[in-house]
Amino acid sequence: MLEQRIKTVIKDVPDFPKEGIVFKDITPLFLDPVLSKDMTSAFVEHARSLNTEIICGLESRGFLLGVSLAQALGIPFVLIRKAGKLPRQTRALSYDLEYGSATIEIHETDIPNGSRVLIHDDLLATGGTAKAAVELIQQVGGEIVGFSFIIELDFLNGREKIDHYSDEICSLVRY
Numbered sequence: 001m002l003e004q005r006i007k008t009v010i011k012d013v014p015d016f017p018k019e020g021i022v023f024k025d026i027t028p029l030f031l032d033p034v035l036s037k038d039m040t041s042a043f044v045e046h047a048r049s050l051n052t053e054i055i056c057g058l059e060s061r062g063f064l065l066g067v068s069l070a071q072a073l074g075i076p077f078v079l080i081r082k083a084g085k086l087p088r089q090t091r092a093l094s095y096d097l098e099y100g101s102a103t104i105e106i107h108e109t110d111i112p113n114g115s116r117v118l119i120h121d122d123l124l125a126t127g128g129t130a131k132a133a134v135e136l137i138q139q140v141g142g143e144i145v146g147f148s149f150i151i152e153l154d155f156l157n158g159r160e161k162i163d164h165y166s167d168e169i170c171s172l173v174r175y
């Protein structure tokens with residue numbers, strides 16, 4: 001089972017990035033090319049079932065499998081980045097985090113109006129970044145059809161912030 005294979009490879013790192021947090025390190029997943037391919041295949045199946053037209057990956061770990069996912073589907077990959085990282089005309093959105101705030105940006109012309117967009121990232125925690133990405137994509141004319149994550153941390157209830165945009169949420173591993 002894919003979920004069990006992933007869980008055996010993810011490493012828990014206590015007290016990172018600060019005391020009291022147990023960080024789920026996904027970097028060992030990419031040491032195994034077969035596992036990486038199997039994760040991508042699971043995401044492809046989900047995205048294909050939604051007639052996805054564009055994959056939006058969230059900086060930066062959403063780029064890791066997001067590009068492969070888009071390539072496997074033969075559709076565009078659009079980057080959502082932290083403020084100041086994209087060179088052309090952007091649309092920005094600021095949002096609150098648990099310990100401050102952040103701003104994300106997207107190129108204004110990368111998503112044709114009405115395009116069916118799937119948001120991809122490595123982790124669904126509190127849902128704040130995914131919710132901000134939804135709002136940003138909607139501002140430039142995209143329609144959210146679903147989400148995909150490697151990990152979902154159920155105890156942080158992030159799903160509740162995004163499931164009214166689309167209940168098509170694919171999480172390969174849930175804790």
